[in-house]
Amino acid sequence: xxxGIMIIVIIGAQWGDEGKGKVVDLLADRFDIVARYQGGHNxxxxxxxxxxxxxxxxxxxxxxxxxxxxxxxxxxxxxxxAFFEEIDQMQNxxxxxxxxxxxxxxxxHLIMPYHRALDHTxxxxxxxxxxxxxxxxxxPAYEDKAGRRGIRxxxxxxxxxxxxxxxxxxxxxxxxxxxxxxxxxxxxxIFNEIFPLVERLRPFVAETSHFFxxxxxxxxxxxxxxxxATLLDVDHGTYPYVTSSNPTAGGASVGTGIPPxxxxxxxxxxxxxxxxxxxxxxxTEMLDEEEDMANLIRQRGNEYGSVTKRPRRCGWFDAVATxxxxxxxxxxxxxxxxxxxxxxxxxxxxxxxxxxxxxKIETFPAVSQDLQxxxxxxxxxxxxxxxxLGITKAEDLPAKAREYVxxxxxxxxxxxxxISTGPERDQTIILPDSVMESWFKx
Ligand code: IMP
Numbered sequence: 118x119x120x121g122i123m124i125i126v127i128i129g130a131q132w133g134d135e136g137k138g139k140v141v142d143l144l145a146d147r148f149d150i151v152a153r154y155q156g157g158h159n160x161x162x163x164x165x166x167x168x169x170x171x172x173x174x175x176x177x178x179x180x181x182x183x184x185x186x187x188x189x190x191x192x193x194x195x196x197x198x199a200f201f202e203e204i205d206q207m208q209n210x211x212x213x214x215x216x217x218x219x220x221x222x223x224x225x226h227l228i229m230p231y232h233r234a235l236d237h238t239x240x241x242x243x244x245x246x247x248x249x250x251x252x253x254x255x256x257p258a259y260e261d262k263a264g265r266r267g268i269r270x271x272x273x274x275x276x277x278x279x280x281x282x283x284x285x286x287x288x289x290x291x292x293x294x295x296x297x298x299x300x301x302x303x304x305x306x307i308f309n310e311i312f313p314l315v316e317r318l319r320p321f322v323a324e325t326s327h328f329f330x331x332x333x334x335x336x337x338x339x340x341x342x343x344x345x346a347t348l349l350d351v352d353h354g355t356y357p358y359v360t361s362s363n364p365t366a367g368g369a370s371v372g373t374g375i376p377p378x379x380x381x382x383x384x385x386x387x388x389x390x391x392x393x394x395x396x397x398x399x400x401t402e403m404l405d406e407e408e409d410m411a412n413l414i415r416q417r418g419n420e421y422g423s424v425t426k427r428p429r430r431c432g433w434f435d436a437v438a439t440x441x442x443x444x445x446x447x448x449x450x451x452x453x454x455x456x457x458x459x460x461x462x463x464x465x466x467x468x469x470x471x472x473x474x475x476x477k478i479e480t481f482p483a484v485s486q487d488l489q490x491x492x493x494x495x496x497x498x499x500x501x502x503x504x505x506l507g508i509t510k511a512e513d514l515p516a517k518a519r520e521y522v523x524x525x526x527x528x529x530x531x532x533x534x535x536i537s538t539g540p541e542r543d544q545t546i547i548l549p550d551s552v553m554e555s556w557f558k559x
Contacts, residue, residue, distance in 0.1 A: 121336040122333055122336070122379055122381060123148075123338040123339070123381055123382075123556075123559060124333075124338075124339045124340075124341065124375060124379055124380045124381050124382075125144070125148075125339075125340055125341070125380075125381065125382045125383070125384055125556060126341040126343065126366050126369040126380055126382070126383045126384070126446075127140060127141055127144070127340065127341065127342055127343060127383075127384045127386065128343035128346065128347060128364060128365065128366060128369075128383065128384070128385055128386065128442075128446055128448075129343060129345065129346030129347060129364065129385075129386050130346065130347050130385040130386060130387045130439050130442035130443070130446070130448070130451070131346055131347065131348055131387060131388065131391050131392075131435070131438065131439065131442065132346055132348045132349060132391065132392065132393040132394075132399070133345050133346040133349055133392075133393075133394070134161075134346075134388075134392055134394070134420070134422075134423075134429060135346065135386040135387060135388045135454055136386060136388060136452075136454030136455060136537060137162060137178075137342065137343070137386045138162030138163055138164045138173065138178050139164060139165070139454070139537060139540065139542070140384070140386055140452045140454070140535065140537070141162070141177070141178040141179065141340065141342050142164045142166070142178045142179075142181060142182075142542065143542055143545060143557075144340055144384075144556065144557070145178060145179040145181075145182050145185055145340060146182065147338065147556065147557060147559055148179070148185065148338040148339060148340040149185065149186065149332070149337040149338050149339070150179075150185065150186045150187070150188060150329075150332055150337055150338070150339045150340070151177040151178065151179025151180075151182075151185055151186075151187050151188075151339075151340045151342060152177060152187065152188035152189070152190050152325075152329075152339065152340070152341050152342065152373055153175075153176075153177045153188070153189055153190060153193055153341075153342050153343075153344060153372075154190040154192045154193065154341055154342075154343070154368060154369045154371075154372030154373045155190075155192040155193060155343070155344060155345075155362035155363055155364055155368050155372045156193060156194070156255065156344035156345055156360060156362050156364070157174075157175060157193055157194040157195060157196060157199075157228055157253060157254075157255050157258070158174035158175045158196055158199040158200075158203070158228075158253055159174075159250075159251040159253045159255045159344070159345065159360065160173075160174055160175070160344035160345060161173070161174055161422060161423035161425075162174075162178055162423070163423045163540075164178055164181060165540045165541055165542075166181065166542065167541075169210060171207075171210065171212075172423050173203070174199060174203055175189070175193075175195065175196075175199055175200055175203050176189075176203055176204075176207070176214070176219070177189075177340075177342045178342060179340065179342075180207060180212065180214060180218075180219070181212060183212065183213060183218070185218065186217075186218050186219070186220065187218060187219050187220070188219075188220045188221075188222070188323075188325050188328065188329075188373070189219075189220070189221045189222060189225055189325075190222050190225065190325055190341075190372045190373040190374075191222040191223075191224035191225050191325065191326065191372060191373065191374060192225070192362060192363075192368060192371055192372020192373070193222070193225045193226075193372065194225065194226045194227070194228050194254075194255060194258040194259060194262070194362075195221065195225050195226070195227055195228060195270065196227070196228035196253065196254065197227060197311060197314035197315060197317075197318055198310075198314060199228075199253075200221075200314075200318070201314060201317060204219075216320040216321045219321055220321065220322075220323035220325050220328055221270060221318065221321045221322050221323065221325075222270065222322075222323070222324075222325040222326075223269065223270050223271035223274075223322050223323065223324060223325075224269055224270070224271065224325075224326075225269065225270050226258055226259075226261070226262045226267040226268065226269055226270075227258070227267075227268045227269070227270060227273055227311070227315075228253070228254045228255070228258045229254070229258070229268065229283065229286070229307060229311065230254075230302060230307050230310065230311075231257075231286065231287055231290040231291075231294070231302050231307070232254030232255075232257040232258045232261070233252065233253065233254035233257075234254075234290070234294050234299060234302060235254070235257035235290055235293060235294065236250055236252045236253065236254045236255070236256060236257055237252055237297075237299070238293055238294060238296075238297040238299065239256065239257065240252065241297055242297070246396075247396060248357065248358055248359075248395060248396060248397070249358070249394065249395025249396040249397070250360075250395065251395075251425055252425075255360060255361055255362075256360075256361045258361075259351075259361035259362060260361070261286065266282075266285070266286055268282045268283070268286070270315075270318065270322055271322070273311070273312075273315045273318075274315060274319060274322065276308075276312055279308065279311065279312060279315065280304070280308050283304050283307050283308055283311070284304045287302060287303075287304050287307065290302070325373070325374070326373065326374025326375070329373060329374060329375050333375075333379065338559065339375070341369045341373060341375070341380075343364040343365075343368070343369065344364060345360045345362070345364045346364055347364060347365055347385075347441075347442040347445060347446060348438060348442065349364060350362075350363050350364050350365045350368070350445075351363060352365075353365055353445050355397050355398050355485055355488060356483075356485065357485070358395065358396055358397025358398065358485060359397075365445050365446055366380070366383045366445070366446040366447060382449045382450075382552070382556065383446050383447050383448050383449055384448065384449065384450055384451070384452060384553070384556070385439075385442060385443065385446060385448035385450075385451045385452070385531065386451070386452050386454060387434075387439055387451050387452070387453055387454070387525070387529075388434075388453070388454045388455050389434060389453060389454070389455050389456055389458060389459050389465075389521075389525075390414055390418070390431060390432065390433060390434055390455070390458070390459070391431070391432040391433065391434060391435055391438075392418075392420050392429035392430060392431050392432070393429065393430045393432070394422050394425070394427050394429050394430070395427075397485065398485050398488030398489045398491075399430055399432055400432075400435060400437075400438070400468065400471065400488060400491040400493050401432035401433040401434070401435045401466075401468045401493050402430055402431070402432040403431050403432055403433070410431075411430075411431040411432075413461065414431045414458060415428060415429065415431055417458045417461065418431075418455055418458040433465075433466040433467060433468055433493075433495065434465075434466075434467045434468065434525060435468040435493070436467060436468060436469050436525070436528035436529055437468060437469070437470060437471050437481060437493075438468075438481060439529045440528075440529050440530060441480070441481035443529055443530060443531050448531045449531075449552045450531065450532050450533075450534035450535075450551055450552040450553040450556075451526070451529065451531050451532065451533045451534065451535075452533075452534065452535035452536075452537065452553065453522060453525065453533045453535065453536050453537065454536075454537040455537060456505050456514075456518065456522070456536050456537065456538050457504070457505045457506040457507075457538050457539055457544075459500065459521075460500075460501070460502070460503065460504050460505055460506070461500075461502070462500040462502070463499075463500050463502065464497050464498070464499060464500055465497070465498045465499075465500050465521060466495040466496070466497050466498075467495065467496050467497075467498065467524065467525065467528065468493040468494065468495055469494055469495065469496050469528055470493070470494035471491045471492070471493060471494065472491070472492045472493075472494055473487060473490050473491055473492070474490070477494075478491075496524075498517070498520070498521050498524060499517055500517065501514075501515035501516075501517035501518040501521070503515050505518055505538050506538055506539050506544065507538055507539050507541075507543075507544045508538045508544075508546065509538070509543065509544070509545065509546055510546060511536070511546050511548055511549075514536075514546070522536060532548070532551050532552060532553070533548065533551075534547065534548050534551030534552055534553025534554060535547050535548065535551075535553050536548070
């Protein structure tokens with residue numbers, strides 16, 4: 118807390134799916150506003166509350182708490198159809214989502230049907246080098262944004278502007294779509310599909326950066342929820358196998374209009390093992406003789422995409438990549454999720470260094486080809502082989518589990534302030550005297 122302001126960013130430290138949904142949901146209770154700042158419905162958070170499971174793609178996890186205001190920031194790309202599908206789904210599950218508690222930035226960009234079509238053609242064009250995107254049109258929407266031809270929410274509110282922009286953009290998009298043997302799209306059809314959705318969106322639209330400025334004056338607490346994760350950042354991640362936005366902490370400022378020095382803390386989410394969906398380098402991936410281990414973890418951790426249902430690639434905890442994430446984001450504290458998934462393991466490996474062609478390397482390589490050549494240097498720790506599911510106090514953990522947590526924290530160089538021991542809210546340990554605890558106390 119600085120001068121009464123409390124703004125915390127929460128970010129996945131690895132390649133996504135670290136379990137942010139649960140942690141945001143837990144913290145949301147202590148905050149007034151929960152916002153997203155980048156990405157779109159490529160994200161997928163599962164949050165379990167009692168008997169109910171909520172899958173959130175576009176909406177911040179705070180939406181489940183009806184006394185919170187949620188914001189979709191200017192850095193996001195929003196598919197209006199997906200937006201209302203999710204709102205309707207929430208209403209069906211008994212959560213009321215009204216314009217009073219959900220604000221959409223007038224500066225966010227819209228994902229249009231041709232963006233989805235272009236995501237498909239782009240992946241097809243790349244062939245063996247495809248990114249493995251979620252095919253939701255995310256990349257093409259950000260391309261249009263950077264190319265200064267995107268359609269922002271505020272543009273779409275005027276039917277004339279929306280129609281002209283669709284016609285202009287579609288002319289170009291159709292050339293590529295047709296070249297790849299797909300049927301062309303029609304401007305009238307797109308307009309007729311999108312404009313009614315935009316009309317429905319109108320009451321949700323707000324000047325969200327001003328909203329944040331006013332909220333700060335009233336000392337409202339703001340939680341900024343990153344989607345995807347650090348190693349998928351378009352600048353800092355494993356380019357080109359990345360998403361098209363900036364999940365890292367700096368992106369939170371750009372994607373909301375909140376000045377960087379008003380952000381008071383950054384929380385990283387790490388899992389006891391790693392997963393990756395889509396293509397791209399993954400130094401600690403469990404392959405060949407470790408395939409059985411990958412299957413065990415995938416099964417125990419239910420590692421299938423919550424949006425695409427793709428089986429996730431599994432690997433060992435990578436302290437080098439996580440240290441890199443800590444440098445980029447300036448984590449004040451880490452939340453470690455899915456400890457219980459490792460309960461069955463005899464031995465647990467942790468990557469503590471990288472080697473390329475017999476040479477030790479100190480930094481996370483910029484080039485994906487170099488990352489493909491990495492030989493991880495592992496330390497092997499003994500497993501605890503007893504159940505940790507649902508444990509709520511650090512002292513109740515088996516000694517070997519405590520040693521493991523400490524080992525991870527030391528090898529990354531950041532405190533672990535929260536340990537998740539199961540999917541439910543109360544299956545959580547908050548470490549006494551940690552920075553994390555101070556956020557929960559506020
Ligand atoms: P895109 O974001 O759909 O363009 O996909 C680019 C890359 O990011 C692909 O490797 C996706 O699998 C990955 N990706 C996108 N969103 C998520 C997510 O929420 N969790 C994990 N990976 C994601």
